[in-house]
Amino acid sequence: MPMPADVNPNGDIFGGWLMAQVDMAGAVLPSRLARGRIATVAVNEFVFKQPVSVGDLVSFYARISRVGKTSITVQVQVYAERNPADLQVVKVTEASLTYVAIDADGKPRPVPRD
Template identity: 50%
Template sequence: MPPYRQDSAPHPRNAAVLQLQAQPGDTNVQGDMFGGWLVMQMDIAGSITARRLAQGRVATVAIDSMVFLRPVRVGDLMSFHTEVLQTGSSSVSIQVEVWLHPVAGQTSKLTEGRFTFVAIDGQGRTRPLPVAPASQ
């Protein structure tokens, strides 16, 4: 698994593609958000970026790494930030970071993961990306 990316600044490096507030219905008995709930939201955020790049449907094919840094509590405001790491002929690898924005206090990273998506056609078959930019 790639190492956790320690950021030099305590804030996201790019714009949010999704913002959510943690709700009571998504918690475990201790009052923390289920990890699976957070992964689902990260997958949605990554797919928004992948879909824009693919100019159409995409499917998640892998979660290459995932690091949970702290728990999420009910009421926490989270922003989901994405960065395209690499593209192939039909696939794209995207880093997804989730940041906590407390009412009082400092913004901090909650979790990060690397997701791989593939462009698909109307029948669910792999298709090429419309324009495959150079890998970053």
């Protein structure tokens, strides 16, 4: 849930705050699949569809769309629940990010296939 400290001068939540949350949510599945360290290597697409407001309950839904030799691409959809008295759920953002499995030295390593 975004807080007042996350607001931009327009009164909406900073896009950067939402991007950071998407990156964290998007990393969960690749880190499990890679069974270890990963790094974000690309934000392929990021679309802000609706503003996010203080008090919105924001939910992130991720799915893996591609697994390469060392990389994993994830699609993330973000929804906000607002106005509890007359509940509305709106899609606020969708994004595509690519992560790479890395070893202890930060070098790419193969994604396990078993």
